[in-house]
Each structure stands twice: as structure tokens, then as C-alpha cells.
Amino acid sequence: MTIAFIHEEIPTEQVEQREKVLSSLTDAVRDLVDATIRSTVADDELDAVRAEVEALAARLRAAQLPGPAGVRYNSEGRSWNWGNAVVGRGNAVAPPVDITHDEFGSAYAELTLGAAYEGPPGMVHGGVSALLLDQIMGETASGFKRLTMTGTLTLRYRRPLPLGPVRLEAQIDRESGRKITVEARIGVPGEDAAVEATGLFLIPSWAPLDESAASWSRSAEG
Ligand SMILES: CCCCC/C=C\C/C=C\C/C=C\C/C=C\CCCC(=O)SCCNC(=O)CCNC(=O)[C@H](O)C(C)(C)COP(=O)(O)OP(=O)(O)OC[C@H]1O[C@@H](n2cnc3c(N)ncnc32)[C@H](O)[C@@H]1OP(=O)(O)O
Secondary structure, eight states: OOOOOEEOOOOHHHHHHHHHHHHHHHHHHHHHHHHHHHOOOOHHHHHHHHHHHHHHHHHHTTSOOSSOOOOEEOTTSOEEOTTOTTTOTTOTTSOOOOOEEEETTEEEEEEEEOGGGBSSTTBBOHHHHHHHHHHHHHHHHHTTTSOOEEEEEEEEEOSOOBSEEEEEEEEEEEEETTEEEEEEEEESTTSOOSEEEEEEEEOOTTSOSSOOGGGGGOOOOO
8 A cells, every 4th residue: 555645846826826727617517516416407408418518528538647636745835635535626526615724723614515415305415524524634633744544433413414504613632642533513504513523533653743744755555
């Protein structure tokens, strides 16, 4: 197994320009996903749209990475993970979340979950809540200054969470050596939590305890 960050020497300004353009495309694709789920147009119209979508995919495939997007960084300390399943700016499958880190050890996010994230009728899928919680908790544990991986995630689903606006909050509860315990919750803004989470995040034994991003390019062999 190898976990490696990719050093790519692209100026930050260029990364940010690309990210802006890519994010707009991603938003449009998310809208396409929502429109597809909720469309009631006739079957032949669905078929005509499919043909156009296939043509668009072919245009994007004109130049492709050989595999997933990975996590990349430049020597100015800018990193980008556009394929990430939760926060990837190029990933329309990812919920539209933007996490704010208050200070080291605490974070929050507010977003709206639409039809693409449904589990029980009209409710957020429990796995989507877990996905969002795992990410905000992982980022909180890491603080972007050390590599952390989810070891154990415990969730308590207290009440159904309706689709619509949601708020996530996370904070570090305690730390001991390579173990960081994070508490988090997701719910309707201003209401009691729908899901409460406790997670044990681990700094892998092969990773430094605290290090700047640049040296995380080393690999784990195991
Ligand atoms: C180049 C720079 C780029 C810059 C990028 C900037 C930022 C990007 C970086 C980070 C991003 C920020 C945040 C991350 C955001 C989101 C998080 C996403 C989270 C994930 O999506 S992540 C995928 C799911 N996750 C896994 O894929 C883990 C698979 N697994 C392993 O990789 C190993 O298993 C590991 C590493 C967990 C442990 O391995 P290890 O060798 O380090 O530790 P070892 O086994 O020796 O155990 C030492 C002590 O931990 C205890 N322990 C071990 N495992 C435990 C467990 N699972 N639960 C509870 N306790 C556990 C033992 O019981 C012992 O305890 P004691 O010392 O008390 O005996």
C-alpha cells in the first residue's frame, strides 16, 4: 500500500484559476444530477439528453489523468484534492460542502443537501451524514499540519435529518500521542443534532507527528 502526495510545481495563481473554472463546471454537473433525478420529461427527451451528455463526456475525455486526481501540492504550500469524495472541487458526486476551520481544533460547515443525498424519503441518507462527519472530523484532527486517518468512527443517529439546510460542527476532544479523539454533530441549523459522532483519528506510525505539508510526499510501504 502506498499513500503519496504528488508534488506538482504549478504556480498558486494558476491552481486557483483552474480551481475556479473547474468548480463552476462541477456546480453545473451537480445541477445536472439533480435535474436528472427530478426530471419528468418524456422518455424520448431523456434519451436525447443522454446523447448530449455522452458527447460532453467525450470532450472531457480528450485529455485525462491516467487515474484518480490524488492530492497535489506545490512548493508554495498550496495543495489541491479536486477528486476528494467529500470536498473535491472537481467532484460533482461530493456534497457541496465548504468547511471553515475556526482555529486549530474546531470546524463547522453549512450546506444544503438536495435530492441526490436522499436515503429515507425526504431525509438525508445516513451514509451521507457519516461521509460529511468523517471529513470534517478528519480535517479537524489533522488541522492540515499532520496526516491523520480515521481509525474508529462511532455514530448515533438520534432523529431523521430532512433534506435541506444542514450544519456540521466538530472539535477535538482530546489527544494522546498519535491518537486524536474528535466529537462532531450534524443537524438542521439551530436545532438539536440529528447525528452525533465520536471518532478516533490516528497519525499512522509511518507518518511524522507534526510536519509541514511538503514532507508528506513520502510513501507508506506495508
Ligand atoms: C504533501 C502535502 C499535501 C498537503 C495536503 C494537506 C492536507 C491533506 C492532508 C490531510 C487532509 C486533512 C484531513 C483529512 C480529511 C479527511 C479524513 C478522511 C479520512 C479517511 O477517509 S481515512 C480512510 C479510512 N481509514 C483508513 O483507511 C485507515 C486504515 N488503517 C490504517 O492505515 C492503520 O491501521 C492505522 C494508520 C489506522 C493504524 O496503523 P498504525 O500502524 O499507525 O498503528 P498501530 O496498528 O500500530 O496501532 C497504534 C495504536 O492505535 C490503535 N489503533 C490502531 N488502529 C486502530 C483503529 N482502527 N481504531 C482504534 N484504535 C486503533 C492500536 O490499538 C494502538 O494502540 P496502543 O498504542 O494503545 O496499543
